[in-house]
Amino acid sequence: MAGAPVQDDRPLDLERSLEAIFTVADAPQSLMALATTLGRPVAAVRQSIERLVADFDGADGGVQRGFELREVAGGWRLYVRSTYDAVVRDFVLTENPSRLSQAALETLSVIAYKQPITRSAIASIRAVNVDSVVRTLLGRGLITEVSTDGETGAIYYGTTDLLLSQLGINTLDELPRISPLLADGAEGFDDRFH
Numbered sequence: 001m002a003g004a005p006v007q008d009d010r011p012l013d014l015e016r017s018l019e020a021i022f023t024v025a026d027a028p029q030s031l032m033a034l035a036t037t038l039g040r041p042v043a044a045v046r047q048s049i050e051r052l053v054a055d056f057d058g059a060d061g062g063v064q065r066g067f068e069l070r071e072v073a074g075g076w077r078l079y080v081r082s083t084y085d086a087v088v089r090d091f092v093l094t095e096n097p098s099r100l101s102q103a104a105l106e107t108l109s110v111i112a113y114k115q116p117i118t119r120s121a122i123a124s125i126r127a128v129n130v131d132s133v134v135r136t137l138l139g140r141g142l143i144t145e146v147s148t149d150g151e152t153g154a155i156y157y158g159t160t161d162l163l164l165s166q167l168g169i170n171t172l173d174e175l176p177r178i179s180p181l182l183a184d185g186a187e188g189f190d191d192r193f194h
Contacts, residue, residue, distance in 0.1 A: 014040055014048045026135055028075030028153075049076055072145075073153040089141045089162070100136075107133045108142060112163070112175060116146045116156035142166070 017038055021029065031049070035042045049069065058064030066084045069076055080088050100108065107130050110122050122130045134157065137143045146158040164170065 014038065014044060015052055018045070018048055018052060022069065022076070022078045025077060026131065028071075028073045028077040030075040033075070073148050073155055075153075092139050092141065100140075101133075103128070103130075104133050104136055108137055108159075108163070111137070111143055111157050112159050112172060113178060115158040115172075117158075118149070118154040118156055120154065122157075 018034065021034065021037070031042050031045050034049075035045045038045065053069045054060070055062060056065045056068050064081070066081055067078050068081045070079050103126075106126060107122060110125050111117055114121070114125070119130055119134055122134070134143070138145075138157075141160055142163045143157050144160050145155050147156045148154070149156070159172065164172075167175075169175070
């Protein structure tokens, strides 16, 4: 049949397979998960990741890439190299100037008032999955990863100075008190402002 793809039975290159996974992964990937997915020994995956880290860092006279492979929260993930943070931030802000969705605004409000806070805690408050919204807010530079829980690997998020400047305030203490806006003012987000 003309134009049909040719089936290649050769095993895929482990490092290229890892690269492909890392380009689409939106969360850190553990060695065990990667080894299971690729049907390869954990030791082989670990060695390939070490070679990728060195390659991306420009070891052995290679070119240092604009991204890096970092171990965070018990797994591995691609990140923009800090040298290029400003470039990426400017690109995101100029190329994607659209307004935030209602979901993004709600999520951003929860983070601003409850920070530092994990995705699961945000999802619990909003009663919806917030993964894509958190990625959007990270991409726009309005929130950042503040810390990682040593036991659970959960990432805690907080707001950035960019958000403060977008809101025209100097500190989070200038955010309006939210309890008067809630049906039951006794509960809510005011606990951090007492």
